[in-house]
Amino acid sequence: MDKPRFSPFLASLRPALVLFLVLSVLTGFLYPLLITACAQLLFPRQAQGSILVRDGHAVGSRLIGQSFSDPGHFWSRPSVTTPQPYNGTASNGSSFGPLNPQLIDAVKARIAALRAADPDNLAPVPIDLVTASASGLDPEISVNAANYQAARVARVRGLAPERVRALIAQHTGGRLAGVLGEPRVNVLELNLALDALK
Amino acid sequence: MPGPTLTLFVGFMLLVLALVKPLGLYMANVLEGRPVWPLRLAAPLERAIYRLCGIEPAREMGWKAYTAGLLLFNALGALSVYLLQRCQRWLPLNPQQLPNLAPDSAFNTAVSFVTNTNWQGYSGESAMSYLTQMVALAVQNFLSAASGIVVAIVLIRGLARHSSGTVGNVWVDLTRSTLYVLLPLAVLLALALVSQGVVQTFSPYREVRTLEPLTYQQPGTAPVTTQVQTLPMGPIASQESIKELGTNGGGFLNANSAHPYENPTALSNLLEMLAILAIPAALTYTFGRMVGDTRQGWAVLAAMTVLFLALLAVLDWNEQRGNPLLAALGVEQTPSATQAGGNMEGKETRFGVAASALFAAVTTATSCGAVNSLHGSFTPLGGFVTLFQMQLGEVVFGGVGSGLYSMLIFAIVGVFIAGLMIGRTPEYLGKKIEAFEMKMSSIAILVMPFIVLTGTAVAVSVDAGRAGAGNPGAHGFSEILYAFSSAGNNNGSAFAGIAANTPFYNVALALVMWIGRFWPIVAVLAVAGSLAAKKRIPVSEGTMPTHGPTFVVLLIGTVLLVGALTFVPALALGPIVEHLMLWGSG
Numbered sequence: 144m145d146k147p148r149f150s151p152f153l154a155s156l157r158p159a160l161v162l163f164l165v166l167s168v169l170t171g172f173l174y175p176l177l178i179t180a181c182a183q184l185l186f187p188r189q190a191q192g193s194i195l196v197r198d199g200h201a202v203g204s205r206l207i208g209q210s211f212s213d214p215g216h217f218w219s220r221p222s223v224t225t226p227q228p229y230n231g232t233a234s235n236g237s238s239f240g241p242l243n244p245q246l247i248d249a250v251k252a253r254i255a256a257l258r259a260a261d262p263d264n265l266a267p268v269p270i271d272l273v274t275a276s277a278s279g280l281d282p283e284i285s286v287n288a289a290n291y292q293a294a295r296v297a298r299v300r301g302l303a304p305e306r307v308r309a310l311i312a313q314h315t316g317g318r319l320a321g322v323l324g325e326p327r328v329n330v331l332e333l334n335l336a337l338d339a340l341k
Numbered sequence: 342m343p344g345p346t347l348t349l350f351v352g353f354m355l356l357v358l359a360l361v362k363p364l365g366l367y368m369a370n371v372l373e374g375r376p377v378w379p380l381r382l383a384a385p386l387e388r389a390i391y392r393l394c395g396i397e398p399a400r401e402m403g404w405k406a407y408t409a410g411l412l413l414f415n416a417l418g419a420l421s422v423y424l425l426q427r428c429q430r431w432l433p434l435n436p437q438q439l440p441n442l443a444p445d446s447a448f449n450t451a452v453s454f455v456t457n458t459n460w461q462g463y464s465g466e467s468a469m470s471y472l473t474q475m476v477a478l479a480v481q482n483f484l485s486a487a488s489g490i491v492v493a494i495v496l497i498r499g500l501a502r503h504s505s506g507t508v509g510n511v512w513v514d515l516t517r518s519t520l521y522v523l524l525p526l527a528v529l530l531a532l533a534l535v536s537q538g539v540v541q542t543f544s545p546y547r548e549v550r551t552l553e554p555l556t557y558q559q560p561g562t563a564p565v566t567t568q569v570q571t572l573p574m575g576p577i578a579s580q581e582s583i584k585e586l587g588t589n590g591g592g593f594l595n596a597n598s599a600h601p602y603e604n605p606t607a608l609s610n611l612l613e614m615l616a617i618l619a620i621p622a623a624l625t626y627t628f629g630r631m632v633g634d635t636r637q638g639w640a641v642l643a644a645m646t647v648l649f650l651a652l653l654a655v656l657d658w659n660e661q662r663g664n665p666l667l668a669a670l671g672v673e674q675t676p677s678a679t680q681a682g683g684n685m686e687g688k689e690t691r692f693g694v695a696a697s698a699l700f701a702a703v704t705t706a707t708s709c710g711a712v713n714s715l716h717g718s719f720t721p722l723g724g725f726v727t728l729f730q731m732q733l734g735e736v737v738f739g740g741v742g743s744g745l746y747s748m749l750i751f752a753i754v755g756v757f758i759a760g761l762m763i764g765r766t767p768e769y770l771g772k773k774i775e776a777f778e779m780k781m782s783s784i785a786i787l788v789m790p791f792i793v794l795t796g797t798a799v800a801v802s803v804d805a806g807r808a809g810a811g812n813p814g815a816h817g818f819s820e821i822l823y824a825f826s827s828a829g830n831n832n833g834s835a836f837a838g839i840a841a842n843t844p845f846y847n848v849a850l851a852l853v854m855w856i857g858r859f860w861p862i863v864a865v866l867a868v869a870g871s872l873a874a875k876k877r878i879p880v881s882e883g884t885m886p887t888h889g890p891t892f893v894v895l896l897i898g899t900v901l902l903v904g905a906l907t908f909v910p911a912l913a914l915g916p917i918v919e920h921l922m923l924w925g926s927g
Contacts, residue, residue, distance in 0.1 A: 238838035240816030277599035324607030
């Protein structure tokens with residue numbers, strides 16, 4: 144057994160300090176640089192944020208949701224980021240507990256807004272359309288939430304409802320291997336496709 | 342339980358169990374200096390590091406010198422993280438020109454990352470420069486995980502060796518854990534995550550022109566209309582991968598693994614969950630292998646798995662059941678082929694209820710603390726499971742290294758209790774468990790409940806503590822109890838309604854994190870040193886086997902007994918009252 148002649152802390156000082164610096168360089172600089180280089184080479188689009196381009200302009204990311212309030216577009220899930228919804232630099236959710244009166248009031252207001260935009264629709268409102276996501280940037284809604292809005296979008300745009308439903312089906316992501324993920328629709332991609340219809 | 346949910350849970354567990362033996366065997370090999378090909382190529386780098394640091398790799402240390410070295414190494418880490426945050430304004434790789442952090446916040450974050458907690462009082466995308474994220478935070482993701490691994494390895498050596506005055510060389514163990522275990526896994530996972538859409542770039546934040554203009558108003562100012570959305574960028578994937586592998590949990594971005602840039606797809610979510618459980622689960626095999634009886638490791642793993650699956654089922658069932666108050670408003674919460682249903686407040690569409698519940702169970706069973714949904718918006722009993730798993734002492738798999746060493750301490754307490762019942766001197770793996778081991782084990786186990794409950798009691802007694810609660814009533818109490826449970830067990834997740842970036846919480850939680858991490862570590866290393874010095878006693882008829890179902894039940898019982906007896910009164914005031922109010926009001 145080693146018997147340090149002086150305090151064990153002092154004996155450890157040089158290895159502790161130098162090892163800390165060496166491992167910091169290795170894991171703090173070289174490792175992220177290596178990953179960045181490989182990522183830019185192998186997956187440049189994903190590494191840069193999966194940006195969607197229309198007419199030469201970046202219109203968003205397929206992974207980051209946007210706020211829609213035009214009844215002719217599909218609406219995203221409610222977002223509670225501040226000061227504006229879908230603020231990309233302030234991801235956040237509500238953290239309201241299930242009994243919080245503010246949660247109940249917010250859900251009531253969201254139901255009222257959906258009903259006001261589509262008074263004839265008497266179907267129950269899908270839960271994801273009236274609850275805030277965890278990130279405040281959820282790019283997707285459930286297939287149920289898209290179907291719920293289909294009649295409204297078709298009416299406002301003067302399209303046949305079947306055409307809108309077909310578009311939803313085209314943009315529906317299923318479960319990977321039948322297990323992974325939930326049935327869902329990417330709202331920005333769906334709205335881009337909708338805008339592209341003549 | 343819907344079919345896909347059951348398939349997900351069973352399939353996930355099988356994947357974890359399939360990783361245990363290969364990864365556990367690999368770790369046993371490299372940590373004893375036998376790196377396998379192709380990582381043997383890094384051996385010259387390892388030798389160069391030792392030369393540079395003046396380390397003699399063959400020279401072993403006693404437990405006291407080992408402990409002193411480890412504590413010093415971690416103290417240096419804390420100092421470095423603190424200084425980098427306080428100077429980031431003047432340093433490179435800060436394209437958003439973010440200011441320096443306040444002293445109390447920087448102190449909290451420094452302690453948080455060094456203790457493997459990664460409690461986050463700040464919001465990543467608006468507070469930390471790329472340099473701080475990489476060199477302060479991600480470095481500690483590696484080094485705090487390596488620190489956990491080496492403590493577990495020393496405890497295993499204490500059990501495996503006999504009549505030995507030394508327990509290993511702390512510098513060699515730290516270097517090998519980082520170089521051969523954490524780094525290669527982090528590289529593979531980071532690239533897999535990028536392929537799914539996790540961002541990895543040094544470019545500044547990116548502005549895009551949204552489809553619709555958006556008008557909003559801040560209190561006291563005129564309304565603003567904008568069609569610009571700013572997207573955060575950064576070296577996210579490299580940090581994300583070690584954040585999960587090291588059971589650290591500190592997100593690059595505020596929303597953590599719920600953020601689509603940290604966890605974009607169902608597949609990235611699966612990989613992240615596997616990464617969190619991989620090392621803690623595999624270390625049980627490393628343990629069995631190093632003590633020369635793999636059945637010992639499987640027994641510990643069995644106890645962890647049983648606890649995990651039982652608690653996961655409770656969590657998922659409650660979340661899928663939804664919120665009765667919203668059902669009363671005419672909202673559709675039933676799961677179907679076209680929606681996940683259930684309690685979707687604070688959950689992402691791509692994960693739904695099942696993958697959110699599984700992630701929450703994984704991240705609180707281990708001391709990871711990354712979240713892909715907001716635990717604070719869970720149903721009362723769903724939230725209860727996340728809280729209770731932490732309060733069991735993070736032994737249901739637990740943190741990287743810390744889960745195994747904490748569980749082995751429970752095993753020592755378990756054989757002691759059994760020894761009392763049958764009237765024999767307790768022994769574990771051929772080592773007599775005597776007064777010193779029991780004293781140190783008691784300290785290792787009891788310091789956590791003591792600081793968690795004391796911290797909570799102080800916080801609810803003073804204005805600065807009560808002011809933090811973001812929800813009214815029982816849920817507000819749960820937020821405070823969760824914060825201290827998370828800090829004391831080095832988890833780092835939160836009932837995020839709490840406003841904890843205040844001097845009171847920054848300092849109180851930092852103290853709880855530091856004591857909750859290093860007090861047990863010193864006690865565990867003391868146990869290891871004492872066990873290593875003991876003679877091995879031969880197995881006799883009176884020896885209680887520690888690899889069969891009886892021992893598994895004993896171990897589970899010990900964990901539940903200590904956890905339940907300590908925390909049930911506090912839990913009754915939080916999630917249990919809330920559950921009765923939610924379901925009794927209808």
